[in-house]
Each structure stands twice: as C-alpha cells, then as structure tokens.
Amino acid sequence: MTSSTTAPAPTWEAPLAGAPLDATVEIPGSKSLTNRLLVLAALADAPGTLRGALRSRDADLMIGALRALGAGIEEGAEPSTLHVTPGPVTGDADIDTGLAGTVMRFLPPVAALADGPVRFDGDPAARVRPMLPVLAALHALGVAVHDPGSDDPAALPTSLPFTVEGRGRVPGGAVDVDASESSQFVSGLLLAAARFERGLTLRHIGATLPSLPHIEMTVATLRDVGVEVDDSRDGMWTVAPGPIAGRDVRVEPDLSNAAPFLAAALIAGGTVRVPGWPTLTTQPGAMVPELLERMGGSSSLAGGVLEVTGTGEVHGIDVDLHAAGELAPTFAALAALADSPSRLRGIAHLRGHETDRLAALAREITRLGGQAEETRDGLVITPRPLHADTVQTYEDHRMATSAALLGLRVPGLRVENVGTTAKTLPGFTGMWLDMLGLG
Numbered sequence: 001m002t003s004s005t006t007a008p009a010p011t012w013e014a015p016l017a018g019a020p021l022d023a024t025v026e027i028p029g030s031k032s033l034t035n036r037l038l039v040l041a042a043l044a045d046a047p048g049t050l051r052g053a054l055r056s057r058d059a060d061l062m063i064g065a066l067r068a069l070g071a072g073i074e075e076g077a078e079p080s081t082l083h084v085t086p087g088p089v090t091g092d093a094d095i096d097t098g099l100a101g102t103v104m105r106f107l108p109p110v111a112a113l114a115d116g117p118v119r120f121d122g123d124p125a126a127r128v129r130p131m132l133p134v135l136a137a138l139h140a141l142g143v144a145v146h147d148p149g150s151d152d153p154a155a156l157p158t159s160l161p162f163t164v165e166g167r168g169r170v171p172g173g174a175v176d177v178d179a180s181e182s183s184q185f186v187s188g189l190l191l192a193a194a195r196f197e198r199g200l201t202l203r204h205i206g207a208t209l210p211s212l213p214h215i216e217m218t219v220a221t222l223r224d225v226g227v228e229v230d231d232s233r234d235g236m237w238t239v240a241p242g243p244i245a246g247r248d249v250r251v252e253p254d255l256s257n258a259a260p261f262l263a264a265a266l267i268a269g270g271t272v273r274v275p276g277w278p279t280l281t282t283q284p285g286a287m288v289p290e291l292l293e294r295m296g297g298s299s300s301l302a303g304g305v306l307e308v309t310g311t312g313e314v315h316g317i318d319v320d321l322h323a324a325g326e327l328a329p330t331f332a333a334l335a336a337l338a339d340s341p342s343r344l345r346g347i348a349h350l351r352g353h354e355t356d357r358l359a360a361l362a363r364e365i366t367r368l369g370g371q372a373e374e375t376r377d378g379l380v381i382t383p384r385p386l387h388a389d390t391v392q393t394y395e396d397h398r399m400a401t402s403a404a405l406l407g408l409r410v411p412g413l414r415v416e417n418v419g420t421t422a423k424t425l426p427g428f429t430g431m432w433l434d435m436l437g438l439g
C-alpha cells in the first residue's frame with residue numbers, strides 16, 4: 001500500500017557529553033560573506049572567484065537565483081571554489097528564496113536592474129518575514145513592485161511573494177528606510193547601489209538598528225571591490241555609482257556557526273579549537289570568545305586557531321545582543337544550563353527571523369522543564385533541572401544547533417527536523433558527533 005502523505009523526518013537523539021572535549025572543528029565559509037561576495041561578483045565588470053565559499057541551502061539558493069538573473073557561476077576543483085562570470089541582469093526570472101533572508105532582501109535591488117519582471121517566492125515560513133521597507137525603498141527609487149495576488153497594482157507587498165518589474169535601469173537617489181526589523185534592508189540596497197544611475201543615499205529612520213556589524217560587512221565588501229561608500233554619518237550611507245571590480249577572494253569561516261561548537265566546551269568541559277579564525281573581521285561572531293569568557297570559559301587565539309576551554313560550569317549573563325542577534329539561540333541554550341539567571345536584550349527583531357525566535361526559544365526551553373520568559377526585546381532565562389523531550393525546530397537551523405547544546409546535558413533529548421541545519425551547515429550532525437569523539 002502506498003501513502004500520499006510524506007512521512008515526517010525522523011527525530012535525532014542529541015548525544016550526551018560523556019567526557020571533556022578535545023576537538024578541532026573546521027567550520028565552512030560564512031553565509032553572510034559568501035552571499036554578499038556572490039552578489040557583488042555577479043554585478044562586477046569582470047569575472048571573479050570565491051574560495052572557501054559556503055555550500056549550504058542558503059548559498060545554493062543565492063547561486064541559483066543569480067544564475068536565473070544571468071550570471072555564470074561554475075564550481076572549481078572543489079565545491080567551495082566558485083568562478084563567477086557576470087552578465088547583464090536578465091528578467092523574466094523566478095527566484096526561490098527558500099527561507100534565506102539574504103536572498104529575499106539582497107536580490108530585489110538586483111532584480112530592479114533586470115530587463116523584465118522578476119518573480120520572488122519562498123518557503124511558507126518565508127512569507128511572514130518582513131519585506132516592506134526594502135520594497136518601499138525600491139518604489140521610492142523609481143522601481144515598480146507588485147503583489148501578484150492583488151488586484152490593486154499600486155499596493156506595495158509587505159512580504160513574499162512579489163514581483164519586481166525590472167526596466168534595465170534604476171534612477172537611484174536618496175531614500176529613507178526603517179531598518180529596525182532587519183539590517184538586511186540596508187545591506188541589500190547598498191550592495192546593488194553602485195549600479196544605480198545616481199547611486200544611493202540611504203538614511204535609516206527607525207528607533208533601533210540591529211546587526212550593525214553586518215552593515216559594516218556590506219560596506220567593507222563594497223570597498224574591497226572598489227566601490228566608493230561614505231558611512232561617516234551614523235545611520236546614513238552613500239554609495240557612488242561606478243565600476244565593481246572582479247576579485248579572487250577567500251571567504252572566512254562562519255563564526256556564528258562556530259558558536260555552538262565553542263559553547264559546547266563550556267557545557268562538556270575540555271577544549272574546542274576552530275582554525276582559520278580571522279584576527280580582524282566584520283562578522284558578529286567575533287563577539288563569541290568574549291561572551292563565552294563571561295559565562296565561565298577561557299579563550300585564546302594563536303596562529304589563527306581560536307581555542308575555548310571550559311570546566312562544565314556555566315554562569316548566567318546579562319547581555320545586549322542587538323549587534324549579533326544570530327548568536328542568541330546559542331547563548332539561550334547556555335543560559336538554560338547555567339548556575340544563575342540570564343537576560344538576553346536588544347533582540348526584538350528576532351521575531352522576524354527564520355521563526356519568531358523569542359517565542360520558539362521560550363517555548364522549547366519551557367517544554368524541557370526550564371524557565372524562559374519573553375520580554376519586550378529579549379528573554380529572561382532562569383535555570384531549572386531539564387528533562388528529555390523532543391525539541392521543535394520551526395525550520396530554524398539555529399533552533400536545532402541550540403537544542404544539540406541542551407542535549408549535551410539532558411539524556412534522551414531529541415531534535416525534530418535536525419536536517420534544517422542544512423540552511424547554513426549541511427554537515428552539522430556529523431561534525432557534532434566528531435567533536436564528541438563519536439563519529
């Protein structure tokens with residue numbers, strides 16, 4: 001007998017930490033750098049190459065989308081080497097954004113340069129992620145955008161799906177954007193702006209601005225390819241129109257993906273090393289060593305290898321994570337296993353991430369017997385003895401890695417749809433078992 005329904009993915013029993021760790025973990029390339037460098041390479045004046053690029057669902061969605069928009073992207077000797085041949089941006093294309101914020105926010109400004117309509121859609125969970133500020137900005141810059149399901153051609157879509165009516169040129173100019181829900185609204189517009197006829201002056205008008213390091217990453221990657229950017233005024237960026245150089249670049253490891261592995265040393269005790277740790281970086285994951293020290297670990301960086309050592313004792317923390325919201329699920333797991341309460345602040349915008357992360361973290365920690373309450377802009381977590389259950393992941397890669405951390409201490413804890421880690425780290429479970437000596 002056959003069934004027309006798809007069987008749910010089996011849950012994964014997260015391994016317990018049996019002994020202090022002594023592991024070196026090679027972390028693949030940064031999602032944020034890979035997807036910025038791909039966009040800039042596709043818009044460049046000459047071919048370029050990325051080495052050490054991430055290959056994961058989000059990166060592969062970006063590759064597929066840029067190919068649909070006319071770029072040539074070929075793998076080199078290794079899948080992490082990508083040769084990019086730019087071409088005119090072509091329209092009449094369909095873009096699958098999956099659940100990738102970088103694809104849904106970085107590509108509408110590129111699509112505006114196309115010579116025809118570009119239709120965007122993604123996962124059901126992506127259809128609730130905020131989009132209006134970037135689409136309203138494009139509209140203000142002279143680009144037509146519409147909701148394919150609406151009878152009113154003048155109504156601006158607030159989320160996926162939407163169509164960008166590329167006309168082969170974007171006048172550009174000055175625009176105000178409220179980026180309090182996501183820094184990606186700013187990054188996306190800046191990345192394509194050198195191709196706008198008058199460039200772009202973008203002013204952030206919201207009360208708060210999350211993930212400033214990610215905006216600084218955008219500015220740095222633009223300058224690396226010769227684009228002139230003025231960021232001398234707080235909350236304001238000017239990109240001059242001009243050429244974009246093709247480059248041969250190496251992508252740094254993803255420091256946010258390194259975070260759960262390094263955090264494991266605090267929970268299990270012992271040492272975890274990550275090679276290739278940059279001395280200077282715009283990645284917000286640069287905050288990880290200092291935060292882990294505040295929670296009871298010690299860290300050192302020598303010869304490009306970051307080493308974190310823990311004792312098995314974890315202390316609570318009061319921390320503002322507005323600059324590095326993507327670290328919150330890792331630190332929430334540590335907080336639930338700590339010896340004192342914690343407060344994570346400045347992360348209201350996590351409600352628009354892969355899932356409402358504040359609600360999801362509070363619900364799942366509570367499911368295991370812990371105490372976690374949502375505040376206006378974060379979480380208060382009070383450690384309690386935890387018991388086994390199946391942690392739900394809500395299609396969120398970082399909910400899954402956060403649950404794996406809890407599983408180091410909670411016998412029998414299971415993780416629903418651990419495969420969601422493929423969004424940025426397809427080899428996660430194998431790497432986790434290797435770190436624990438169970439591979």
Ligand SMILES: O=C(O)C1=C[C@@H](OP(=O)(O)O)[C@@H](O)[C@H](O)C1
Nearest residue numbers: 032182183184210211214325326
């Ligand atoms: O620009 C980027 O690469 C990112 C910016 C941040 O988005 P938000 O500002 O929406 O948090 C971050 O959380 C996300 O994982 C990646």
Ligand SMILES: C=C(OP(=O)(O)O)C(=O)O
Nearest residue numbers: 099100101102326353354
């Ligand atoms: C928020 C995240 O992703 P996205 O790029 O989809 O916004 C994340 O990876 O934590």
